Amino acid sequence: MANLESDIIRAEELTFEYLTEDGGGLHHGGRAIDGVTFSVQKGSFTAIIGSNGSGKSTLAKNMNALLFPTGGKLYVDGHDTTVEEFLWEIRRCAAMVFQNPDNQLVSTIVEDDVAFGPENLGITPGKIRDRVDDALRAVGMYEFRKKAPHMLSGGQKQRIAIAGAIAMHPDVIIMDEPTAMLDPKGRRAVLEIAHTLNRRGMTIILITHFMEEAASADRVIIMEKGKIAMDGTPSEVFSDVERLREMSLDIPVAVDIAKRMRDAGIDVPKEIVTEEALSDFIAGKYDKG
Numbered sequence: 001m002a003n004l005e006s007d008i009i010r011a012e013e014l015t016f017e018y019l020t021e022d023g024g025g026l027h028h029g030g031r032a033i034d035g036v037t038f039s040v041q042k043g044s045f046t047a048i049i050g051s052n053g054s055g056k057s058t059l060a061k062n063m064n065a066l067l068f069p070t071g072g073k074l075y076v077d078g079h080d081t082t083v084e085e086f087l088w089e090i091r092r093c094a095a096m097v098f099q100n101p102d103n104q105l106v107s108t109i110v111e112d113d114v115a116f117g118p119e120n121l122g123i124t125p126g127k128i129r130d131r132v133d134d135a136l137r138a139v140g141m142y143e144f145r146k147k148a149p150h151m152l153s154g155g156q157k158q159r160i161a162i163a164g165a166i167a168m169h170p171d172v173i174i175m176d177e178p179t180a181m182l183d184p185k186g187r188r189a190v191l192e193i194a195h196t197l198n199r200r201g202m203t204i205i206l207i208t209h210f211m212e213e214a215a216s217a218d219r220v221i222i223m224e225k226g227k228i229a230m231d232g233t234p235s236e237v238f239s240d241v242e243r244l245r246e247m248s249l250d251i252p253v254a255v256d257i258a259k260r261m262r263d264a265g266i267d268v269p270k271e272i273v274t275e276e277a278l279s280d281f282i283a284g285k286y287d288k289g
C-alpha cells in the first residue's frame with residue numbers, strides 16, 4: 001500500500017528516454033527507464049542493483065532532478081520533479097553522492113567543499129559553519145577540515161562528498177556506486193557511514209554492484225533493462241539464485257555458502273543472506289562450553 005505521507009520518493013510509470021545526437025540530428029536512444037512504479041519510505045535503507053546499463057544511474061539522476069521524466073511521474077517529498085519552482089527544494093531534499101569522488105570535490109580546502117552546497121542554498125554563514133562541522137563529524141573527517149582534498153585517500157574523499165550531501169540537510173541521500181572506486185577499507189567506511197546515518201533517521205538509497213552491500217539494506221530493488229525485475233527484502237531477492245544468475249548478477253558470498261550447505265543437507269534458513277548472520281548460525285551449532 002502506498003502511504004503518501006511516509007513516501008519520500010514516488011515513481012508512477014516513470015519513463016526516461018535519452019535523446020542522442022549524431023551528424024543526422026537527434027535520435028531517441030531507447031528507454032533507459034521503462035514505465036517504473038515504486039515508492040521509497042522515509043527512514044528506509046534501499047539498495048538498487050542491476051547489471052551495467054540497466055538504468056540505475058538514470059533513475060538516480062531523475063530523483064535528483066538532474067534529468068526529468070520523459071513519461072510518467074516522479075515525486076520527491078510530494079513534489080513533481082518537472083515543476084520548475086520545486087527544483088532547488090528537490091535538489092536539497094534528495095542529495096546525491098556519485099561514484100568518482102574526484103569529480104565531486106570542487107574546493108582546495110575540505111571544509112569549503114562541504115560548505116559549497118549550503119552556500120548555494122543561501123544559508124547564513126554562522127549556520128553554514130555549524131552544518132559543516134556537524135557533517136564532517138558525522139563522517140569522521142572533522143580533523144581533516146583544513147586539509148586539501150587531493151591529499152586524501154579515495155575513501156576519505158568520498159566521506160567528504162557524503163559530508164557535502166549531509167550539509168544540505170537532505171531527507172534522502174542517493175549514492176550512485178559510491179564505493180566502486182574505493183579499496184576495501186574505504187568501502188567499509190562508506191557503507192558504515194551510510195548505515196549510521198540511516199540509524200539516525202536518514203533515508204538512504206544505495207546503488208551498488210557489491211552484493212554484500214545490498215544484502216545489508218532493508219530492501220533490494222533489481223533493475224533490468226529499465227524495469228524493476230525484483231523488489232523485496234534481501235532474503236526474498238537473494239534467495240532466488242537462479243534468477244540472479246540469469247541477470248548476470250553476483251550472489252552474496254553468504255547466500256552462496258548457505259545454498260551449498262543446504263545442498264549438503266544442512267537446514268540453513270533462507271533468511272540468512274549476510275556473512276554475519278551465517279557465521280552466527282554456524283556458531284550457534286557449536287557447544288562453546
Ligand SMILES: Nc1ncnc2c1ncn2[C@@H]1O[C@H](COP(=O)(O)OP(=O)(O)O)[C@@H](O)[C@H]1O
Pocket residue numbers: 018019020029032050051052053054055056057058059
Ligand atoms: N548520456 C547518455 N546518452 C545516451 N544514452 C545514455 C546516456 N547515459 C546512459 N545511457 C543509456 O541508458 C541506459 C541506462 O544507463 P545507466 O542509467 O547509466 O545504467 P546503469 O547506471 O545501470 O549502468 C543504457 O542503455 C545507457 O547506454
Ligand SMILES: [Mg+2]
Pocket residue numbers: 056057058176
Ligand atoms: Mg551507473
